[in-house]
Amino acid sequence: MKLRKARIADVEEMMILINSNAEQGLMLGRSRNMLYENIREFLLAEVDGQLVGVASLHILWSDLAEIRALAVSSDYKRRGIGTQIVKGLEQEARELGCTKLFALTYQPEFFKHCGYEEVSKDEMPQKVWTECINCIKFPNCDEIAVSRIL
Numbered sequence: 001m002k003l004r005k006a007r008i009a010d011v012e013e014m015m016i017l018i019n020s021n022a023e024q025g026l027m028l029g030r031s032r033n034m035l036y037e038n039i040r041e042f043l044l045a046e047v048d049g050q051l052v053g054v055a056s057l058h059i060l061w062s063d064l065a066e067i068r069a070l071a072v073s074s075d076y077k078r079r080g081i082g083t084q085i086v087k088g089l090e091q092e093a094r095e096l097g098c099t100k101l102f103a104l105t106y107q108p109e110f111f112k113h114c115g116y117e118e119v120s121k122d123e124m125p126q127k128v129w130t131e132c133i134n135c136i137k138f139p140n141c142d143e144i145a146v147s148r149i150l
């Protein structure tokens with residue numbers, strides 16, 4: 001398994017991977033527009049040249065970044081790929097000087113395995129919710145907030 005930064009040519013495959021998981025209600029979907037505009041934030045996992053995992057690191061403030069749009073292909077789940085992607089994003093965050101990561105998720109057990117702890121959404125700074133106004137679930141968010149100090 002190899003981790004690498006996303007390129008513009010990856011967008012169609014990223015759409016399929018993310019939105020096939022979103023169709024099952026496992027995560028929120030993403031538009032092409034969002035993927036193109038934020039392509040530099042994305043880290044991909046490949047096996048034999050095939051895209052098997054994706055996620056992004058979105059910087060929010062001097063000490064805070066969010067893991068977004070994490071998805072692993074169905075055939076490759078429970079093989080440690082999600083964990084490796086999260087570690088890769090944590091490494092990027094450290095290199096940028098960021099000290100705290102968080103995620104909003106329906107998979108808290110996976111993030112706990114990666115060293116994150118569940119936190120109250122009320123503790124998250126207001127800046128966190130800027131993207132949420134674009135979510136179809138807003139303002140009735142049912143995701144769980146998890147966080148880790150690096």
Ligand SMILES: CC(=O)SCCNC(=O)CCNC(=O)[C@H](O)C(C)(C)COP(=O)(O)OP(=O)(O)OC[C@H]1O[C@@H](n2cnc3c(N)ncnc32)[C@H](O)[C@@H]1OP(=O)(O)O
Binds near residue numbers: 068072076080106110
């Ligand atoms: C911020 C966000 O983007 S939240 C959205 C997260 N994405 C999704 O929910 C989309 C659908 N799910 C997926 O794509 C994947 O299942 C992911 C990303 C959640 C996990 O990726 P994987 O590569 O399967 O995880 P990985 O193999 O590294 O799992 C490590 C450990 O996490 C835990 N874990 C992983 N998935 C689950 C799960 N569905 N339920 C409970 N625990 C889990 C287990 O302890 C696992 O270890 P084990 O397999 O030895 O029991």
